[in-house]
Amino acid sequence: MLELKKDGIFINGEKTLLISGAFHYFRTLPEMWEDRLKKIAACGFNTVETYVPWNLHEKQEGKFDFKGILDLEKFVQLAEEVGLYVILRPTPYICSEWENGGLPPWLFKYEGIHLRTMDPVYIEKINRYYDTILPKMEKYLITKGGPIIAMQIENEYGSYGNDKNYLEFLERAMTSRGINVPLFTSDGPTDNMLSGGTLPHIWKTINYGSRTEEAFEVLEKYQKDLPKMVMEFWIGWFDHWGHEHITREPESVVEEFEVMLKNDISVNFYMFHGGTNFGFMAGANYDGKHKADVTSYDYDALLTEAGDITKKYEMIKELLKKYEKKVKKHKNHKFYEIENSKKKNYGTVQFTERTELFKNIKNLGKKYISSTVKTMEDLDQDYGFILYETNILGNYINKKLTLEEVRDRAMIYLDGKYLGVIDRNNNQEIFLTIEGKGKLSILVENLGRINYGPKMKDKKGITDHVRLENQILFNWEITTIPLNNLEKLSFLNLEKIDENNPSFYRGTFIVKEIGDTFIDFEKWSKGVVYINGFNIGRYWENGPQKRLYLPKELLKIGENEIIIFELHKFGHYLNLFEESKLG
Incomplete structure (x- = not known):
């Protein structure tokens, strides 16, 4: 079992540092899990x-899914097998x-609900x-002979709220269901975050990218008698559409990591392998403007989005050899032989068939009649x-159209003629002229619900x-046009x-x-x-991401189908290259 003592972390009575790599099973296809886990072990990590x-897991209320990419039990079992x-x-x-910080959007259909x-x-x-x-997880706890050594009760709660009753509820919710491994919180290393996001008796971990000494000086005011751990050591960063690609030099990561190792600080590398925000699952930030995340979650991590070894990986592995005695391994651990995946250039894909969205509405969505507009969540x-x-009767000469409020991006049509875009950030001005009768059509895209901060109750439409x-x-x-099934489309x-x-x-x-x-x-x-029916994710000429990762597991020998849903401009063809292009 795992014990937290003043002088360190002990697993089955043996003192160790936890050197962990963040790897989200739901961002990587299950066929890849074993490869990525072995690369974590081969780097000298133990967690x-x-x-x-x-x-x-509960995409529709009351209906749970643990199959395929959501087979959490298989993931945990594989981790144990790998060591x-x-x-x-x-x-x-x-x-x-x-998307939405992991909270199901169906929560928003409950009028007046308050989150967290x-x-x-x-x-x-x-x-x-x-x-x-x-x-499902209780049987995999280390107290039952399994690999799960600790669980979190809330995530960066001090960046959001200060409801101690809520934190205590989450603690009871776990312990009353048989969870008897150490529980923890993780917050930024500031007074307000640690004040709001922690409980006196719960293990406090912190999240940051640099300035280790300063961070733990703050934590010391709230926790003196439990081991030090960085639950998220930010070794890279994520990207937003329309902004620059962000990276971090390997040397700065290695330098900060060695400070932790010298001071017996356990650490979880965020991210070891980032993966991909497949489909519509990329989230968004809000800092006065909505900033949608790109499809790639490469994060400039130790492994690339495609699982390839980086210079950062090699340097961290080499550093860990100096401190190997501090890191006790699982009994199944091995330093596996690892390699990068094979990459292929499949050349040019020509597009010779097309079908229009507005001619396929009946095949794609469900229609509702309402006196007022409704959000996605309402429906x-x-x-x-x-x-x-809506049909507008009467005479309106050069009248300003206002969407109160659009979330996130609307294409405006009058009698089938495209007039422009109104989005939540820029709120572009569009004026309508109607003489007698006009049909107004507004196609709204959900670009990702806000996943952090006080603006999280982010209804769409x-x-x-x-x-x-x-x-x-x-x-x-x-x-409603969820675009979750394109089988009924009829191409010509x-x-x-x-355009x-x-x-x-x-x-x-x-x-x-x-x-x-x-x-x-x-x-x-x-x-x-979409590749062979699988939603790879969004693309946008705004960048910085210029290419989408297509894993080999989605391909088959012979003919493969690619469907592009394009809003504005037909590109005639696509190229499939061997190299990524994130910025």
Whole structure:
């Protein structure tokens, strides 16, 4: 078992540092898990850490999913077989640049719900979730002979709130369900964060990227008699669409890590392997403007998005050899022989078939009639797009259109003619002229719910009303378009090309030898890519990411299908390259 003492961490009576790598199973296909876990072990680490995303495991309320990429038990079992201990973070909120911070968007359909506090509805939903997931994990605790050595009760709570009753509830929710390994919190190393986010008797860990001595001077005021641990050592960073690609020099990571090793500080590298925000699961930040995260979660980690070894990896591995005696390994641990995956250049994919979104609405979504606009959450929609349409009677000459509020990006059409974009950040001005009758269509894209901070209750679609000047428009047809199943689309040979008419384009390419590849979207504007029916994620000409990672596990020998849902500009073809291009 794991014991926390003033002079250190002990596993089965033996003193050790925890040298852990963050690796999220839900950001990497299950066929890759063993490879990534072996690379963590081969680097000299003894532990793997992962979050658990509530919004994937309970995507629809009351319906739980633990299959495929969500097979958490398989992941934990593999970690043990490879020879790694497991730190599990099954908290309701995970942040992690993940859509809505891991909270299911269906929570928002409960009017007036308050998140991350003792709101009775919120607490009821957590109890049901924990009744399902914690019994699955209980048998893998180290106290039962398994690899799970510690669990988190809340994540960076001091950056959000200060409800100690809520933290105590989460502690009881775990212990009453048989969780008897050390529990912990993790917060930034500031007084306000540690004051709000911790409990006196719970192990306090901290998250940061540099200035180790300063960070632990602050923690020392709140915890003196338990071992020191950095639960998130930020060795890189994440990217937002429209902003620069961020990296961190390996030398600065190694220098900071050695300070921790010399001072007997345990550490979890965030991230060891970042992976990919597949589908619509990338989150967003808010600092006065909504900043959507890119599809890649490479994070400039020790392994690339494709799982390849980096200079940072090699330098950390070499440093750990000096301190090997401080890091006791799991009985199954080995220094595995590892290698990078094979990469392939599959050349150019031509697109010869097309079908328009607006001609396929019945095949893609569900229509509702409402006197007022409704959000996605009001209509039990989680991700994708939502279409609002209304007929306006009368004469309106050059009247300003206002969406109050749009979340996140709306394409505006009048009688089928594209007029422009209104997004939540820039709120561009569009004026309508209607003489007698006009049909207004508004296609809204969810770019990712905010995953951090006080603006997290981030409903999607149009959240209040639409108006011309001061006149609110009523009587809407609303169609939810989650884009989770494209099987009913009927493609035609590509003949005409018109911009700003959202459309699906279909192409195929032949694979003779399977390998990882990267989809270059240089000629395209904005949209989503599907490979053999699997949603790879979003692309956007705004950058910085210029290519999407396509894992070999999604390919097959022979013909492979690629469907592009493009909002603005047909790019004619795509290239599949051997190299990534993140910025």
